[in-house]
Amino acid sequence: xxxxxxxxxxxxxxxxxxxxxxxxxxxxxxxxxxxxxxxxMGLRLIHYSVxxxxxxxxxxxxGYNVSRSTTEDFPLRLLSAAPSQTSxxxxxxxxxxxxxxxxxxxxxxxTRLTVL
Amino acid sequence: xxxVTQPDIHITVSEGASLELRCNYSYGATPYLFWYVQSPGxxxxxxxxxxxxxxxxxxxxxxxxxxxxxxSSFNLRKPSVHWSDAAEYFCAVGAYGGATNKLIFGTGxxxxxxx
Numbered sequence: 001x002x003x004x005x006x007x008x009x010x011x012x013x014x015x016x017x018x019x020x021x022x023x024x025x026x027x028x029x030x031x032x033x034x035x036x037x038x039x040x041m042g043l044r045l046i047h048y049s050v051x052x053x054x055x056x057x058x059x060x061x062x063g064y065n066v067s068r069s070t071t072e073d074f075p076l077r078l079l080s081a082a083p084s085q086t087s088x089x090x091x092x093x094x095x096x097x098x099x100x101x102x103x104x105x106x107x108x109x110x111t112r113l114t115v116l
Numbered sequence: 117x118x119x120v121t122q123p124d125i126h127i128t129v130s131e132g133a134s135l136e137l138r139c140n141y142s143y144g145a146t147p148y149l150f151w152y153v154q155s156p157g158x159x160x161x162x163x164x165x166x167x168x169x170x171x172x173x174x175x176x177x178x179x180x181x182x183x184x185x186x187x188s189s190f191n192l193r194k195p196s197v198h199w200s201d202a203a204e205y206f207c208a209v210g211a212y213g214g215a216t217n218k219l220i221f222g223t224g225x226x227x228x229x230x231x
Contacts, residue, residue: 004159031217040125042206042221043160050217058218090159094217103210104150105219107159 001026004108006091012114013081021076021111023091031094032074033105036060036087043090049074081115088112118143120209122222129197130230137192137225139207148210149190150219151181155203163205166190177201202229 007022025032033048035058045058047066055066063085065077074093078085089111096103121140129135141147148167152160164175171183181192190207207222 033217033219035221040223042120042223043219044221045218048217092160096217103148103217104162104165105217107152107161109159 003027004091004093004106006089006108006111008111009109010112012116013078014116015082017081018077018079019081021078021089021091021113023074023076023108024072025074025091025093025106026072027093027095027106028071029093029095029106030071031096031105032068033058033092033094034064034066034074034076035090035092036085037090037110038087046076046089081113083115086113086115118209118220120207120220120222122205122207122225124225125223126226126228128228128230131199132196135192135194135197135201135227137205137207137227139190139192139222140188141190141207141209142188143209149181149183150208150210151175151179151190151192152206152208153177153203154206154224160206163192197227197229199229199231202227 004025030051034046035043037043044060049055049068091108092105094103094105119142150165151163154160163179164173166173166183204224204226206224208219210219
């Protein structure tokens, strides 16, 4: 299994450009999440999904869109990039037991995004 | 509000010395607790987790953590640190029960290991 994969590894954008960060997992996990990591702030949840067709906002959703058409893929879209979105982005997946709540999340290697 | 506090931003220990990284949480229900480690330029890897039962949890790489409900703490320990343990460590809390996968992370503790 490849686990959680993310592309690209690095990206530089200009303000106002759009792009999509790709995330895929081959573990058949129902749950997937996007986080951003900024120095001194830990990881903050952007959006998450509890299954195909179901998404919800996390702590810092503004400026980002997501959709989940398949179990495997969970792309994150930046519609109009801003310098404040310069960050490292991590995708994660998990498969909790029924009613058990949060379970172990498996993280991808990250995408380092710079917005000029 | 739910939160996780890691009071030590940066810690330096000598190789072979013991280590304790602190984590305090604020959560309105029974928490699930996790410690993750991040090596430079890498994603996060799970070290250990606590769901229920024995409050002393063993993890990978010789790490352990103890859940103390009365102190709202989940401190990470290792009896003898190796140079390869230099990394950033994150404590996280998750919801107990229900259909959720939300994790709240602390701000991390950066560990440096002196030879």
